[in-house]
Amino acid sequence: MTKIIDKIKQQDGKVAFSFEFFPPRTEEGVENLYERMDRMAAHQPLFCDITWGAGGTTADLTLDIATKMQNMICVNTMMHLTCTNMPVEKIDEALEKVKAAGIQNILALRGDPPKGQDKFVAVEGGFASALDLVKYIRLHYGDYFGITVAGYPECHPDYIEGPGGASEQAYKENLAYLKSKMDAGGEVIVTQLFYDTDVFLKFVKDCREYGIDAPIVPGIMPINNYSGFKRMTAFCKTKVPQHILDALEPIKDNDEAVKAYGIHLGTEMCKTLIAGGTKHLHLYTLNLEKTVMAILTNLGLIDESKVQRTLPWRPPTNIKRRGEEVRPIFWANRPRSYLSRSSNWDEFPKGRWGDSRSPAYGTLNDYQFLRKKSKDLKLREEWGIDLKSSEDVFKLFARYCKGELSAFPWSELETLQPESQLITDRLTSLNERGFLTINSQPAVNAEPSDTPGIGWGRPGGYIYQKAYVEFFTSPERLQAIISKMPGFPSLTYIAVNVKGETYSNIGVTDVNAVTWGVFPAKEVIQPTVVDPQSFMVWKDEAFDIWTSEWASIYPDDSPAKKVLQETHDGYFLVSIVDNDYIRGDLFAIFEGL
């Protein structure tokens, strides 16, 4: 379920929130925006939206960002679409792209006048109003899209002529026009920004009198700095209550003080709105994170220390992947690589890993864009040091385990997963002894589902994990482990080298659920598995990282490059599960090795 109207209906009285972003002007800005969205999405906004470039100038970028938001960041995405400079063929092209990307939500707008013009004029073969756009989407795309429209609590700025605001007649015509947009297919209203909460609450009341019964979501733009605030309210012809002007006047040159006031004001406005019956806050983030997050924290709507996940990994929001409930553990630290590989799968399994085995995993074509330059620099700095022997490699892995390094070639994430820290000491010891760990999880036996860090899913359930460790090691060390295996009957393993030589004590179709949860009135949910078939796909990626991400830092013929190439050529990648999650000790087999 990804349509906003459906998600709102499911909220059950809880106050929801959503975030609006705009397309940044630089490549680096885009990279940072994804990072920011990733962090903000962890708090489960009802949706995030991305604006259509003003005057249609950055249409391609908007489309690209919307696609990545939906499919790589996995936030439920709404894309703005305006009529400015958009003949109908371009509208269709955009809608088809959005649909192909599995996005189901559109904010249908008329848009601002084209750059350099004062008045909106319809382009030839295009639409003159949001109403026409809504009608067109419904006519040609049926129920596929959830359509949101804009509401103007102070009337559309085109009809505001002086500081006194719009005339009563203009305001009423505005309401009637909004009603016609809803009748044509609009399902949700997001409002223009405002700073007078009474204006919004009156607007809601007036809408209801005009027969508009859709959810009306207030658009909140927290004040981040004084000049921006002044520019924006002038452009939108927004009424600003005197007490806000009075409060800002003495601090307007102190950026920190303005920001703090912005947080305070935003919090108070939201409190008033919630008290007035609002169930959903739409935040104009201006691509900034702190102010918005501070407001939500003040309101008690988010808690940085207790991010409750619905699954151990962030579920995809693409409508074609809604059924996805299970993933191989191998990509736990490289979720985007996994999403990229599996982006062309036609249909995701309804809960069973089995059914998704047939389609081949794709290549990583679409993956490079998400590589962050900053991570590459960190890797070069931390992992590009002089390497003379395998022992130097062991030391680097051990240092990463202890938290002394921040980047890791085998992880997209900047830090170790929190749960791994529980077993840091034992992992560090393994790495020092030549078992180069790249993925692990501790055993978990019946922890309540709302336990911070480990928990996921709704409260009232119990969470389980089988202990897991995955590492590279030399053939000799692998041999030593395999010879001890008969003494550890609860362990199952698969080992493979770059040539594909395989050792294992399980069958190729033995899919092992290593993370599961038991919830009231539900079947057991099994989101993470060890699957021998996907392990063979993963091993190519895992071995490739030795050379493409790490050895490539060094010049040819350097000793370091030679050490890494030899490791790549000779080592095995080993995956071990301890199936006794109650009494087992996965690390016991490594004792004395």
Next chain:
Amino acid sequence: MTKIIDKIKQQDGKVAFSFEFFPPRTEEGVENLYERMDRMAAHQPLFCDITWGAGGTTADLTLDIATKMQNMICVNTMMHLTCTNMPVEKIDEALEKVKAAGIQNILALRGDPPKGQDKFVAVEGGFASALDLVKYIRLHYGDYFGITVAGYPECHPDYIEGPGGASEQAYKENLAYLKSKMDAGGEVIVTQLFYDTDVFLKFVKDCREYGIDAPIVPGIMPINNYSGFKRMTAFCKTKVPQHILDALEPIKDNDEAVKAYGIHLGTEMCKTLIAGGTKHLHLYTLNLEKTVMAILTNLGLIDESKVQRTLPWRPPTNIKRRGEEVRPIFWANRPRSYLSRSSNWDEFPKGRWGDSRSPAYGTLNDYQFLRKKSKDLKLREEWGIDLKSSEDVFKLFARYCKGELSAFPWSELETLQPESQLITDRLTSLNERGFLTINSQPAVNAEPSDTPGIGWGRPGGYIYQKAYVEFFTSPERLQAIISKMPGFPSLTYIAVNVKGETYSNIGVTDVNAVTWGVFPAKEVIQPTVVDPQSFMVWKDEAFDIWTSEWASIYPDDSPAKKVLQETHDGYFLVSIVDNDYIRGDLFAIFEGL
């Protein structure tokens, strides 16, 4: 996987066994045979087979029994098929019926001469030999059937002319003929009965020399009584070692002593065969249970106290139902009713209940045959007593709970499931207070999978259950429970009366796994669920039992019939799950009611 050859290959060195039955001559005999098979199947024979009526006289009965064995008793079934009196159209008819019943195993035989004749003569349009039959099956049915053929360690009786046995030449021709049956498509050999183990072991050796590498399964016919033994060995021209004749001579008129000797001899013969390399014993049961079971117990191949189930219920053996891994709990005490209802489902879900929701549950057309007359008599005797009020009904339910009654209208089984006995006292108290329980299970938290009584599946796993109780009760008592529900957040319930009025705190698509198991290198197995949609099918059956099975015992206008009809019309059927299988107490909500 139901083909015998595949199952033999999977045995992994363990000694397997199988049981042969013949079609009884009376209806009561057939009824008893099913009961016997049901008990014997609990010990997981590799397969059971049913003979083709001698001379083809009971062909229809054989087909019927084979179908019921496979689909209601759920034992992997092999049907004998002979050429006697069978023109090719009749062969085809039989094979099509068997195939439609999901049976995959045929024992292809020439058969004995028709009744009243001395010599086998091919019927017009029929086959003259097992070899022709094997060829025909392979040609027309490809790989669908697993084909077993008969082997004659002492040569086929047709070629045995005196007490010295067959000639060397006849014996060799016999081996060559067996080889041709294998080349034509035979996969497994089951031998004629014998009493000299050396004869069998030599036969195996000779077969190998003739290039026959298929499994050769010795046919063992334990001695049950003296005259039968004499008749059978004469008919089959079986060599009987002198020490057996010597042992039987002094006890031949003492049936008990002969039986005890039969068990002793069978055990010793089997031990010798196993020591000689035999991995599979085929037992000619003569439709008798005790001797065969005693031999297997002596050999340590079965243990009455430790029947290890692969799932909490016996999995279907019909090839079309192989994927079935989940069932609603409602039919736990009426497995045959469930099998009957679902017998026409096209395809069983691969592990997910969800996919099987669409096909409607069938009616119970094929069900009545399995009603046992003895159960009907017991019901009439125990449940047909004078009833004047609801309290009399409560008392009967409570007495059944305490084990004072053996039959129960809502159960096909003769006794309470063993696990229910753990909560007998609390259930009895519920029944005394007007909560008339018909199904229940206690909570189980991480018991090892080989725990007697509760365990199922392979060893090394952990078993879980959510506590469950299902009962009829008055609207007033239901109301009292519902009003207490908010204080018991771990409970979920559905209640419905005969008219379909429903109360529930879960959604209609909320499928609750109430029995599951976690095993090494496997996904979590969830064989039993509470599914609201199938509950609505079950409730019709459950309410119907009040009238069709119980009230029907009484004459019209009797007070008892009135009490039962009123209960049927007014009570609710209630299903409650305690989702907290670790700390919950399902019975707490009934305190003070």
